[in-house]
Amino acid sequence: CQVPKRLWPPSFLNGRSLEPPTLFLVLAVRPNSAIEGDRPLSGRGLNTFRMHCICVCAPTQGFSESPDLEFEYADTDKWSAELSELYSYTEGPEFLLNRKCFEEEFRTHVSDKKWTELDVAQHRAHAMRLLDGLEVITREKRLKVSRAILYMVQGTFAECSSEAEVQHWMRYNIFLLLDVGTFTALVELVSLLHKMCNSAACSSAVRKPAISLADSTDLRVLLNIIYLMVVTIQQEDPADSPEWRATRETFKTELGSPLYNNEPISVMLFGMVTKFCSGHAPHFPMKKVLMLLWKSILFTLGGFEQLQNIKVRKREELRLPPLPEDSIRVIRSMRAASPPASASDLIEQQQKRARREHKSLIKQDNLDAFNEKDPYKSDDPREDEDDNDDNDNSMEAEPFPMERDEVMPPPILHPPSERVNFPKGLPWAPKVREKDIEHFLESSRSKFIGYTLGNDTDTVVGLPRPIHESIRTLKQHKYISIAEIQIAKEDEFQKTPLSGGEEDVEMCSTELLYQGILPSLPQYMIALLKILLAAAPTSKAKTDSINILADVLPEEMPTTVLQSMKLGVDVNRHKEIIVKSISAILLLLLKHFKLNHVYQFEYMAQHLVFANCIPLILKFFNQNIISYITAKNSISVLDFPYCVVHELPELTAESLEAGDINQFCWRNLFSCINLLRILNKLTKWKHSRTMMLVVFKSAPILKRALKVKQAMMQLYVLKLLKVQTKYLGRQWRKSNMKTMSAIYQKVRHRLNDDWAYGNDLDARPWDFQAEECALRANIECFNSRRYDKNQRNPDFLPVDNCLQSVLGQRVDLPEDFQMNYDLWLEREVFSKPISWEELLQ
Structure with a gap:
C-alpha cells in the first residue's frame, strides 16, 4: 500500500525521488497468549490473538528491480511449441527423408494427384496400405513405411503453404490413421522393440564409446508418430466434428486402460526409463520417451482444471463444505512482489546511511491496548503522539538491515482527508484443521482447569469467555480435507476387516495407473531423479552419470564454429525439455494420487524423499535462476513447422547468440514452478522434511528465487520459507522483514499457526524418525490390504x-x-x- 505524503521521509519530500515509499506491514499472529503466561485474552473474536505490527518505510528505488514476467501458467505451452520441442535441431535433415519415403510409396499407387487432392476413400485406402506395411519382417522396409506414416502425421508439409495449413492436415491425417487402427500397431512395435531391446542396436550401442542419433532411428520414428498423435488428439478445437469428439473420448479411455500388453502405455514407458537408467538400453531416445510419458499422463488423468473439477465433485460426494475459493483463479489474479535487496543494493544503502543520521523506527508493540478504539476511524495527530509516547521505550533506534536506508520520521500535521489506504483483504481465506482446534482446547483446559479430555472439541465448561469466542472463530474457518476422510476410512478398514465389508474402489485412470506402477514404483522414481540430476544445469559431468544426449548428438561431430554453436544450443535446449517433462510428470502424479487416495500420494512422496529429491531440487535452484529463466536456447527458424514451410535464412554466429526475442523462456519458468510445487507437496505438514530444508540451508537459495518477478513462483517460494521460519531463529526473521511481510500478504493463514515464532511444540525437532516410520507402516498396510490379494490373513479366509x-x-x-x-x-x-x-x- 502507498504511504501518504505526511509520512514520507525528508529525502523524498526534498525532491530526490518521484516514487512514493512503500509501506511494508508485518502482522505476526501469536496464539494462546494466555497459555504462554501473558495476561488473559481479550474477547473480540479474532482479537483474542495478540498481534504485533511493525511499519517500515523503505525507498522503492533502492532495490534491484526486474520487470514483471507476463507468464500464464498452464498444463502445457502452445501447441506449436510442444510440437517443435519434440525434434532436436540435429534431426532437421530427416524431414526431407520422411517426405521422400512417403512420395515413393504414394507414387506407386497414385501418380497424377497430390495427397491434398484425394477424397476420403482414397485417403483411407492408402492409410490401410501403409498399415499393412508395418507388419513386414524386413527392418529396412518397415522403417521406410514408418517414415511415410510420420510424414503424414507431420501434415504432408510439402503440399502446404503456411503453418496453419500444416496443422490442419496434421489433425486430419492423425484422426484418419487412428480410425484405421494405426496407433495400436505402433504401440505393439514399440513394445516389441522395448522387450527385444532392439538387440542388434543395443549390443552395438553398449560397445560404442559415443552413442548418436543413428543408434535409435527405429524407436525415434515410432515415438515421434505416437507423440504427435497423442498431442494432436488431445488438442480440442470448437470446429471438430461430433465423430472426432467421440473418437477423442474413446482414445482417452483406451490410452489409460490396460489394453496394450495388459498394462497402460504409461507403464510401458516407465519400463523404458528404468531400462535406460540401468544401462541395458543406453540408445533409447529418452527425451521423446519422457515427453510422451508426460503427455500420456496429462491426457488420460487430466490437467489442473480437471483436477479442480474432480476435487469439487469428490467433496460433494463426501458431503463436505465447498472449497473456500478457486485456487487457480486466485493465483492468476495475484501480482508479483518486489524482490529482496541484492548485495549491491545493501552496500549502496550502507554508504548512504554513513552520511545520514539515524532516525528511530515507530513500532506499535501491542494492539491489545488499542482495541478500545478503531485505528481506521481517527486521524487526530494528538492520538498518534500519545501512541508514540507509550511505545517509545520498546524499541530504540533498531532499523532492519534490508530497510535501513530511510526510516519513518515523527508524524507531521496533516489535513483530515489524507489517510492510509488499507488493503481490502488477503487473497486466501484462512483455514483451521480439526487437530489445531483440539490442540488449542487441550492447552486451554490444561491452563485454566488443570485437566484434559482428548478428542473433544465441544466441551468448553469452565473456560473463560474469550476462549469460547476463539473456539467459535476457529470452527467458522475449519477445513476438512478429502485426505482426512480417506485416512479415517482406512483406519476403520484396518480395525474391522470383517465387518467393514468390501471397499468400493472406483477404477478410474488414476487407479489403473497406480496399480500398474505399484510393483516397481521405487525404481521408477529413482530413474526419473537420476535423469533429472543429469539434465540439471548445476550438474557437473561425471564418468558414472548417465548419458542423456543419445538422441541429440550427430554421427559426425561438428567441424566449424557455427556447427558447434548450433549443437551447443541444441544440447542445452534438450536438457531444458527433459527437466520440463520430468517436473510435469512428478507433479501430475503427486496431485492425482493425492486426490485418488492420500496413501498413494504418500507412498510416491516417501520414495521421492528417500531418493534425495529434496536436496536435488535445492541443488537445481542453487544457480543464477534469473539467467536460467531468461535463457535463449532456441533457434526459431529451425522449429517445426516453420522450418518445413518457409525458406530457411542463412544462420550466422550473431543470429545464434541473439536467440529469440521473448522476455523469458516459458519451459524453464514452467519447470521452476513445478519443482517448487513438488517441494511444497513433499514437505507440507511433514516436520522431518521441513528440517531437511533447514539442514540443507535452503533459505538463502529460496530467497534468491524471489528475484523472479512472477506471482505464482513467488507464492510457492514464500510457502517454503514460511514452513521453516520458526526454525531459522529470531535474527533471521529480524533481518528479513520484507520477506516476512510478503509471506503475510500472499500465503494462506492458519489462524493459530505460530509460523513467525518458535513457541509451538511442532517447532521442536524430536522424534521425526518415528513420524516417518509410522507413516510408512500405514502405507504398507494400505497397499497390502487393497492390492496384495495373496497376503490376506489366513484366519479371515473361508x-x-x-x-x-x-x-x-x-x-x-x-x-x-x-x-x-x-x-x-x-x-x-x-x-x-x-x-x-x-x-x-
Whole structure:
C-alpha cells in the first residue's frame, strides 16, 4: 500500500525521488497468549490473538528491480511449441527423408494427384496400405513405411503453404490413421522393440564409446508418430466434428486402460526409463520417451482444471463444505512482489546511511491496548503522539538491515482527508484443521482447569469467555480435507476387516495407473531423479552419470564454429525439455494420487524423499535462476513447422547468440514452478522434511528465487520459507522483514499457526524418525490390504468343512514320496494302533 505524503521521509519530500515509499506491514499472529503466561485474552473474536505490527518505510528505488514476467501458467505451452520441442535441431535433415519415403510409396499407387487432392476413400485406402506395411519382417522396409506414416502425421508439409495449413492436415491425417487402427500397431512395435531391446542396436550401442542419433532411428520414428498423435488428439478445437469428439473420448479411455500388453502405455514407458537408467538400453531416445510419458499422463488423468473439477465433485460426494475459493483463479489474479535487496543494493544503502543520521523506527508493540478504539476511524495527530509516547521505550533506534536506508520520521500535521489506504483483504481465506482446534482446547483446559479430555472439541465448561469466542472463530474457518476422510476410512478398514465389508474402489485412470506402477514404483522414481540430476544445469559431468544426449548428438561431430554453436544450443535446449517433462510428470502424479487416495500420494512422496529429491531440487535452484529463466536456447527458424514451410535464412554466429526475442523462456519458468510445487507437496505438514530444508540451508537459495518477478513462483517460494521460519531463529526473521511481510500478504493463514515464532511444540525437532516410520507402516498396510490379494490373513479366509470336497481334493505329491508310498503306508499307518471309534467321535 502507498504511504501518504505526511509520512514520507525528508529525502523524498526534498525532491530526490518521484516514487512514493512503500509501506511494508508485518502482522505476526501469536496464539494462546494466555497459555504462554501473558495476561488473559481479550474477547473480540479474532482479537483474542495478540498481534504485533511493525511499519517500515523503505525507498522503492533502492532495490534491484526486474520487470514483471507476463507468464500464464498452464498444463502445457502452445501447441506449436510442444510440437517443435519434440525434434532436436540435429534431426532437421530427416524431414526431407520422411517426405521422400512417403512420395515413393504414394507414387506407386497414385501418380497424377497430390495427397491434398484425394477424397476420403482414397485417403483411407492408402492409410490401410501403409498399415499393412508395418507388419513386414524386413527392418529396412518397415522403417521406410514408418517414415511415410510420420510424414503424414507431420501434415504432408510439402503440399502446404503456411503453418496453419500444416496443422490442419496434421489433425486430419492423425484422426484418419487412428480410425484405421494405426496407433495400436505402433504401440505393439514399440513394445516389441522395448522387450527385444532392439538387440542388434543395443549390443552395438553398449560397445560404442559415443552413442548418436543413428543408434535409435527405429524407436525415434515410432515415438515421434505416437507423440504427435497423442498431442494432436488431445488438442480440442470448437470446429471438430461430433465423430472426432467421440473418437477423442474413446482414445482417452483406451490410452489409460490396460489394453496394450495388459498394462497402460504409461507403464510401458516407465519400463523404458528404468531400462535406460540401468544401462541395458543406453540408445533409447529418452527425451521423446519422457515427453510422451508426460503427455500420456496429462491426457488420460487430466490437467489442473480437471483436477479442480474432480476435487469439487469428490467433496460433494463426501458431503463436505465447498472449497473456500478457486485456487487457480486466485493465483492468476495475484501480482508479483518486489524482490529482496541484492548485495549491491545493501552496500549502496550502507554508504548512504554513513552520511545520514539515524532516525528511530515507530513500532506499535501491542494492539491489545488499542482495541478500545478503531485505528481506521481517527486521524487526530494528538492520538498518534500519545501512541508514540507509550511505545517509545520498546524499541530504540533498531532499523532492519534490508530497510535501513530511510526510516519513518515523527508524524507531521496533516489535513483530515489524507489517510492510509488499507488493503481490502488477503487473497486466501484462512483455514483451521480439526487437530489445531483440539490442540488449542487441550492447552486451554490444561491452563485454566488443570485437566484434559482428548478428542473433544465441544466441551468448553469452565473456560473463560474469550476462549469460547476463539473456539467459535476457529470452527467458522475449519477445513476438512478429502485426505482426512480417506485416512479415517482406512483406519476403520484396518480395525474391522470383517465387518467393514468390501471397499468400493472406483477404477478410474488414476487407479489403473497406480496399480500398474505399484510393483516397481521405487525404481521408477529413482530413474526419473537420476535423469533429472543429469539434465540439471548445476550438474557437473561425471564418468558414472548417465548419458542423456543419445538422441541429440550427430554421427559426425561438428567441424566449424557455427556447427558447434548450433549443437551447443541444441544440447542445452534438450536438457531444458527433459527437466520440463520430468517436473510435469512428478507433479501430475503427486496431485492425482493425492486426490485418488492420500496413501498413494504418500507412498510416491516417501520414495521421492528417500531418493534425495529434496536436496536435488535445492541443488537445481542453487544457480543464477534469473539467467536460467531468461535463457535463449532456441533457434526459431529451425522449429517445426516453420522450418518445413518457409525458406530457411542463412544462420550466422550473431543470429545464434541473439536467440529469440521473448522476455523469458516459458519451459524453464514452467519447470521452476513445478519443482517448487513438488517441494511444497513433499514437505507440507511433514516436520522431518521441513528440517531437511533447514539442514540443507535452503533459505538463502529460496530467497534468491524471489528475484523472479512472477506471482505464482513467488507464492510457492514464500510457502517454503514460511514452513521453516520458526526454525531459522529470531535474527533471521529480524533481518528479513520484507520477506516476512510478503509471506503475510500472499500465503494462506492458519489462524493459530505460530509460523513467525518458535513457541509451538511442532517447532521442536524430536522424534521425526518415528513420524516417518509410522507413516510408512500405514502405507504398507494400505497397499497390502487393497492390492496384495495373496497376503490376506489366513484366519479371515473361508474354511471348507464339507468332507466330500476335502477328500476329493487333488494333492500334488513329490516324486520321492510316491516312490516310497508303500513303505510310508506300512510304517506310519498299518504298524501303529489307531482307535477309530475315538477318532470318529
